[in-house]
Amino acid sequence: MSTIASAAGVDRRTVYRRFATREALLSAVFMAKLDNVDLVFEQARLDEAPVQVALHRYVEGIVPVSRQWPVDMHRMMRGDPTAYARAREQSRRLDRFVERAVDEGLFRDDLPVGWLRALLDQVVSTAAHQFTDLAPPEAADRVVESLLNGIGSH
Amino acid sequence: MSTIASAAGVDRRTVYRRFATREALLSAVFMAKLDNVDLVFEQARLDEAPVQVALHRYVEGIVPVSRQWPVDMHRMMRGDPTAYARAREQSRRLDRFVERAVDEGLFRDDLPVGWLRALLDQVVSTAAHQFTDLAPPEAADRVVESLLNGIGSH
DNA sequence: TGGAAGTGCTACGTTGGTGTGGCAGTAAGG
DNA sequence: CCTTACTGCCACACCAACGTAGCACTTCCA
Numbered sequence: 367m368s369t370i371a372s373a374a375g376v377d378r379r380t381v382y383r384r385f386a387t388r389e390a391l392l393s394a395v396f397m398a399k400l401d402n403v404d405l406v407f408e409q410a411r412l413d414e415a416p417v418q419v420a421l422h423r424y425v426e427g428i429v430p431v432s433r434q435w436p437v438d439m440h441r442m443m444r445g446d447p448t449a450y451a452r453a454r455e456q457s458r459r460l461d462r463f464v465e466r467a468v469d470e471g472l473f474r475d476d477l478p479v480g481w482l483r484a485l486l487d488q489v490v491s492t493a494a495h496q497f498t499d500l501a502p503p504e505a506a507d508r509v510v511e512s513l514l515n516g517i518g519s520h
Numbered sequence: 521m522s523t524i525a526s527a528a529g530v531d532r533r534t535v536y537r538r539f540a541t542r543e544a545l546l547s548a549v550f551m552a553k554l555d556n557v558d559l560v561f562e563q564a565r566l567d568e569a570p571v572q573v574a575l576h577r578y579v580e581g582i583v584p585v586s587r588q589w590p591v592d593m594h595r596m597m598r599g600d601p602t603a604y605a606r607a608r609e610q611s612r613r614l615d616r617f618v619e620r621a622v623d624e625g626l627f628r629d630d631l632p633v634g635w636l637r638a639l640l641d642q643v644v645s646t647a648a649h650q651f652t653d654l655a656p657p658e659a660a661d662r663v664v665e666s667l668l669n670g671i672g673s674h
Numbered sequence: 675t676g677g678a679a680g681t682g683c684t685a686c687g688t689t690g691g692t693g694t695g696g697c698a699g700t701a702a703g704g
Numbered sequence: 705c706c707t708t709a710c711t712g713c714c715a716c717a718c719c720a721a722c723g724t725a726g727c728a729c730t731t732c733c734a
Contacts, residue, residue, distance in 0.1 A: 367692065377712045382693070471673050481662065482671050484650050488642040496638050508635065514672025517636050519625050521722065531682045536723070681730080689722080700711080 367391075389445055396442050396449035399435035403456055406431055412459065417467040424463075425490055426506035432494035460486075472514075489513050521545075543599055550596050550603035553589035557610055560585055566613065571621040578617075579644055580660035586648035614640075626668075643667050 367388055371378045385391035406427035410420050443450045464483045467473040473482050489512060493505040500508065521542055525532045539545040560581035564574050597604045618637045621627040627636050643666060647659040654662065 378692095379694090379713080380711060383710080386693090388692070468673075473671050474673050477662075477666065477671060481651070481666070484646045485643060485666065485671055488646050489639060492635075492638045492642050497635065508631075512631065512635070512639065512670070514670050516666070516668050516670030516672075517627050517631060517639055518668030518670075519622075519628050532722095533683080533724090534681060537680080540723090542722070675734100677732105677734090679730105679732085681728105683728085684726095686724080687722105688724100690720090692717105692719080694716080694718105696714095698711105698713085701709090703708085704706090 392441070393446045393449060395435065396437060396446050396453075399431065399437050400449060400452050400456065402431045402435065403428070407456070407459060412463045413466075417463075417470045417472045420463065421467065421472070422506050422510050425493075425509050426502045428490055429494045429500075429502045429505045429509075432491065433498065436495065485513060546595070547600045547603060549589065550591060550600050550607075553585065553591050554603060554606050554610065556585045556589065557582070561610070561613060566617045567620075571617070571624045571626045574617065575621065575626070576660050576664050579647075579663045580656045582644055583648045583654075583656045583659045583663075586645065587652065590649065639667060 367378055367381060370391070371381045374381070381391070385394065406424060409427050410424035412420050412424060414420075415423070439450075439453065442453060461479060461483055464473065464479050464486065468475050468479065468482070489509050493500060493509050497505065497508075521532055521535060524545070525535045528535070535545065539548065560578060563581050564577035566574050566578060568574075569577070593604075593607065596607060615633060615637055618627065618633050618640065622629050622633065622636070643663050647654060647663050651659065651662075
């Protein structure tokens, strides 16, 4: 709480005036991230846009959200069951999108959907956190292209 | 230290007899992992085997090591500079392998080496930790094939 | 049988983080 | 000018975890 207050440039007392407990503050952060993820889903039109377009828009939208809210999902799981349930629902929504991408021929159908989904998450996370100089549109270009085509020399 | 002792089935006092401090215990874990990573590098003959073969052997070897020593690199960086320096040297060695893979035409040469390397790490981590029912040889098959060919429908 | 080595149990001191209360100071508005 | 709202500062209580000391007990070996 000291570190958070310092980073925010205020006194610990002020933080405690806004958030009764440390858990309450964490919950607020979790919810803020979840709200922003929902926005990205809507903007990407995950359920109805053509999958190639939706994929790119999703990645372009989620990279800045990930950067701004680098939340530890394990911590959310332990500390805030409500937020975690919501996160799991968002995850299922993304799974359905991946399934749609397979059905529509964008993703391969010879690998488990769980694997496709996990790779999507990991490549996005890599672009978001390890290549912070990539602007979201460039990051999306690279993520989508690498994911679809691989890094092998063809 | 209580949790570690319980998990090991011994008293905290016993753990303190073996390791003077919690930091010392963590260092021992870090070193054990690094030792095992070195072994994998040797077994994979990273620097001299044909890159396709070395890649597969590397992934097959590193998956179980990753599973057995799920060490947080940020924590190692903060807590044990010696181990961290050694980890960075191992990382550079892997970078050189990726460069060799590009030179020998296995990996694409139109993406930064850092990106190729980051994807390798992430896909390996995914297989190791999120698909724990995959045996190392199967995990290696899937990791290498997905990395090289991507998940797009061709 | 006694000594050495090791373990488990318990109580304790220290440290750092969470959370709280109260007061002085500042700014804004009526 | 007074009131309200807010902030920063400081001291404090509590608690969890780290690390320690000492003792009883067990096992093994000479």
